Amino acid sequence: xxxxxxxxxxxxxxxxxxxxxxxxxxxxxxxxxxxxxxxxxxxxxxxxxxxxxxxxxxxxxxxxxxxxxxxxxxxxxxxxxxxxxxxxxxxxxxxxxxxxxxxxxxxxxxxxxxxxxxxxxxxxxxxxxxxxxxxxxxxxxxxxxxxxxxxxxxxxxxxxxxxxxxxxxxxxxxxxxxxxxxxxxxxxxxxxxxxxxxxxxxxxxxxxxxxxxxxxxxxxxxxxxxxxxxxxxxxxxxxxxxxxxxxxxxxxxxxxxxxxxxxxxxxxxxxxxxxxxxxxxxxxxxxxxxxxxxxxxxxxxxxxxxxxxxxxxxxxxxxxxxxxxxxxxxxxxxxxxxxxxxxxxxxxxxxxxxxxxxxxxxxxxxxxxxxxxxxxxxxxxxxxxxxxxxxxxxxxxxxxxxxxxxxxxxxxxxxxxxxxxxxxxxxxxxxxxxxxxxxxx
Numbered sequence: 001x002x003x004x005x006x007x008x009x010x011x012x013x014x015x016x017x018x019x020x021x022x023x024x025x026x027x028x029x030x031x032x033x034x035x036x037x038x039x040x041x042x043x044x045x046x047x048x049x050x051x052x053x054x055x056x057x058x059x060x061x062x063x064x065x066x067x068x069x070x071x072x073x074x075x076x077x078x079x080x081x082x083x084x085x086x087x088x089x090x091x092x093x094x095x096x097x098x099x100x101x102x103x104x105x106x107x108x109x110x111x112x113x114x115x116x117x118x119x120x121x122x123x124x125x126x127x128x129x130x131x132x133x134x135x136x137x138x139x140x141x142x143x144x145x146x147x148x149x150x151x152x153x154x155x156x157x158x159x160x161x162x163x164x165x166x167x168x169x170x171x172x173x174x175x176x177x178x179x180x181x182x183x184x185x186x187x188x189x190x191x192x193x194x195x196x197x198x199x200x201x202x203x204x205x206x207x208x209x210x211x212x213x214x215x216x217x218x219x220x221x222x223x224x225x226x227x228x229x230x231x232x233x234x235x236x237x238x239x240x241x242x243x244x245x246x247x248x249x250x251x252x253x254x255x256x257x258x259x260x261x262x263x264x265x266x267x268x269x270x271x272x273x274x275x276x277x278x279x280x281x282x283x284x285x286x287x288x289x290x291x292x293x294x295x296x297x298x299x300x301x302x303x304x305x306x307x308x309x310x311x312x313x314x315x316x317x318x319x320x321x322x323x324x325x326x327x328x329x330x331x332x333x334x335x336x337x338x339x340x341x342x343x344x345x346x347x348x349x350x351x352x353x354x355x356x357x358x359x360x361x362x363x364x365x366x367x368x369x370x371x372x373x374x375x376x377x378x379x380x381x382x383x384x385x386x387x388x389x390x391x392x393x394x395x396x397x398x399x400x401x402x403x404x405x406x407x408x409x410x411x412x413x414x415x416x417x418x419x420x421x422x423x424x425x426x427x428x429x430x431x432x433x434x435x436x437x438x439x440x441x
Contacts, residue, residue, distance in 0.1 A: 002070065003383075006139050007365075011135070013145075015055050018368070019433070020224070021091075025088060025093070028088035028093055029085065029088045029089055030081035030104070032081060032084050032085040032088055035081050035106065035115045035229065035296075036078065036081045036085055037440045038099055038114075039074070039078045039081055039109075039110060039112075039113050040078060041074055042074055042113050042114060042116070042117035042304075043071070043074035043077075043113070043117075044121045044397050045073070045117070046070070046074070046116070046121060047121050048115060048120060048121055049070040049071035050067055050068070050069060050070065050120075051067070051068065051070045051115075051116055051119045051129075051130060052059045052065035052066060052067045052068070052119075052127070052129040052130070053065065053066055053068065053122050053129055053130040053131075054066070054129045054132065055132055055273055056131065056270070056276075057131055057132055057135040057136060057277075058131060059065035059102065060128060061398065062213070063192070065129040068359075070116035070119075070120055070272035070329045071116075072117050073112050073113055074113045074117070076109065076212075077109035077110060077112060077113035078113075078405065079110060080105060080106060080109045081106050081110065082097045084102055084103075084105075085170070087102075096255040097135055098323050100198075102389055106134030115130050117227070118398055118401050118403045119401055120189060122401065126391065128401055131397060132273060132277065132399075133279035133390065133393055133394065134274060134278070135276065135277040135399060136276075136396060136397070136407060137386065137389045137390045137393045138277055138278065138281065138285060139351065140389035140390075140392045140393050141348075141385050141386045141388070141389025141390070142207065142274070142284065142285050142288045142341070142343070142345040142346050142350070142389075143168060143228065143343035143344070143347060143360070143363060143367070143372060143391050144363060144366060144367045144385035144386075145166070145167060145288050145291070145343075145367075145370075145381075145385040145386065145389075146288055146291060146339045146340065146342050146343030146345070146346070146367075146389055147339070147340050147343045147363070147364055147368075147370075147381045148367045148368075148371050148374065148378075148382060148384065148385045148387075149291055149292065149295045149339045149378055149381065150164055150167065150206075150336035150337065150338075150339040150343070150367075151158070151164055151209075151336070151367060151368050151370075151371035151372055151379050152295065152336075152374075152376055152381050153295065153299075153308070153333070153335055153336035153339070154213075154300070154332060155312070155334050155376055155430060155431060155433055155434050156299060156308050156312045156332065156376060157196070157308045157311055157312045157328060157329045157331075157333065157372060157431075157434070158230065158311055158312040158315060158329060158431055158433040158434050158436060158438070159213070159214070159217055159218070159224060159329055159331070159332070159434075159436070160224040160225060160228075160331050160434060161211075161213065161228060161230075161336060161368070162224070162225055162226040162228020162229055162232065162365075163209055163213050163227070163231035163232050163235070163363060163364075164340050164343075164364035164365070164368055165211065165232045165235075165236075165237030165360060165365055166205040166225035166228075166232035166233075166234065166236065166364070166369050167205070167209045167235070167337060167341060167344060167364065167366025168211050168340065168343055168344040168347065168360035168363065168364045169209065169232075169235045169236055169342020169344065169349075169358065169359070169360055169364075169438025170205035170206060170209050170235045170238070170239065170341070170344060171201075171202035171203070171205045171340065171341035171343065171345050172202065172239075172345065172346075172347040172348045172359050172360060173202060173203045173205065173239040173242065173243070173344075173348075174201040174202060174204065174205035174342040174345065174347040174439075175199060175200075175202035175257070175345035175348050175349050176198065176255055176257050176349065176353070176355040177198075177201060177203025177254060177255065177355075178197055178198045178200060178202075178257075179197055179198025179201070179257030179258060179349045180198075180253060180254050180255055180256055180257045181254065181330065182194040182197040182198070182251070183258055184253040184254075184383065185259065187232060191258065192261075194257065194258045195257065195259055195260045196283065197343060198257050198258075198262070198345060198349035199260075199284065199345045199349060200418055201345070202341040202342055202344050202345030202348075202349075203337075203338050203341040203342060204341065205339035205341055205344065205401055205404070206337040206338060206339070206340040206341020206342070206343075207334055207337035207338060207341060208337070209231055209235060209335065209337060209340075210333050210334050210336060210340070211333075211337070212231055212234075213227065213228070213231060213333055213337075214329070214333040214334065217333075217437070218326050218329055218333075218428050218437070221437040221439075224435050225435070232364070233365075236358060239355070239357070240357045240358070242363060242396040243255070243356075243357060246249075248286050249307055251326060251354075255354050255355055256353065257348060257349050257353055257354070258285055258347055258349070258359050259348075259350065259351065259352075259353050260281075260282035260349055260350055260408045261282065261285055261291040261351045262280055262281060262282055263280075263282065263286070264279070264280045265279040265280070265284060273416060282350055284342065284346055284349075284350045285350075286341045287342060288342075291339055291342075291381045292379060295378040296341075296377075296378045296379055299378065301358075304331075307328050307330050308328055309324050309431070310323060310324045311323060311328045311433070311438070312430045312431035312432070313331055313431050313432065313433060314431055315433050315436075315438040317439075319436040319438070319440060323439045325440075326401050326438060329438075335438075336425050340364075341360050343367070345361065347359045347360055349351055363392075366385075366388050366392075366414075367385060368384075369384075369388070370384035370385040370387075370388055371384075371396055372428065372430075375400070376426050376428075376430060387416075388416070391412065391416045392413070394408060395409045395412055
């Protein structure tokens with residue numbers, strides 16, 4: 001009796017791609033394709049590609065304009081973006097930090113090529129030069145970073161903070177008042193300490209708005225989104241009313257503060273291009289640098305930070321193990337008020353001096369967008385805030401050339417905010433209990 005061997009032929013399995021991976025590929029191909037089309041248009045329409053640049057923020061005796069051939073930059077950007085598009089088209093675009101690095105390279109290439117197009121073919125007697133964007137970016141991004149840190153602390157604890165804009169306004173107003181009063185004859189404080197005293201006023205005002213947020217959100221369980229909008233409107237109306245009550249003959253005493261002086265760090269400030277922008281700044285900017293590290297350390301390296309994240313993710317489980325949920329939330333909200341108040345102080349004692357109505361101009365909402373874009377992580381939110389600060393500074397720089405309408409330039413930073421949050425962050429998950437009041441059962 002013989003047995004016949006039967007061979008079973010198996011069809012090789014075709015790997016099934018996840019929908020998220022497909023959506024990522026489509027998003028990359030569409031985005032890079034549009035970028036490549038714009039870059040090609042930038043490169044082709046230029047008649048004279050010669051532009052000039054200056055390593056400083058403005059033309060000075062030390063920093064003089066230097067000409068260069070912008071066509072090299074334009075076509076190099078086309079090559080970089082084309083290579084990235086090819087990788088995305090065959091689904092070989094890297095993931096993780098390498099993919100992020102490649103996107104940063106593409107974005108930087110697009111930015112440089114866009115500047116070449118914007119500054120090329122200038123007409124008239126005045127010819128603007130491409131300036132170093134880093135100093136202006138740091139100035140604009142400082143309050144955004146501080147506000148984003150406040151948002152991270154609150155939302156990691158489960159409290160939505162829409163009131164960052166209100167904290168900015170209150171902090172800006174009261175920092176101006178405190179610094180002005182300190183400089184006048186009403187309070188005897190050395191002149192060098194008047195502006196730092198104003199920072200104290202900003203902190204107290206930010207904490208006061210945070211206390212109102214905590215009171216109504218945690219004690220009375222008011223809808224936190226509506227509450228944040230109301231607190232922002234309250235701060236805007238209150239500061240405008242108080243500003244109107246200052247008599248004209250007393251503005252020098254009550255709304256004309258000394259501003260913070262720059263502190264140069266020897267050695268670091270001598271680094272080409274970056275040094276002056278990063279290390280010849282006021283104490284408030286240095287506090288911003290330190291605040292990012294401090295909040296990151298508190299949230300991810302301390303027992304208190306673990307409790308904050310626990311009450312933001314699963315407050316009932318945290319309560320089960322003995323954590324006082326609302327107490328921890330109160331602490332996070334009030335600490336966030338400290339950073340938001342410092343961010344508001346930057347608009348007066350940190351930069352312009354006197355307070356003006358709605359001086360923050362809606363940047364508190366951009367700071368909130370940075371929290372989302374940064375995935376509720378202090379470092380990510382800080383980088384997102386710097387990106388938004390870069391876009392706001394770009395609007396100012398492009399005001400010297402006439403390639404784009406003024407109204408479009410004004411809307412560009414907010415459009416970039418919308419695109420970044422809606423398209424490039426991808427699917428993000430906030431803390432599970434964010435915005436959900438906790439009632440002990």
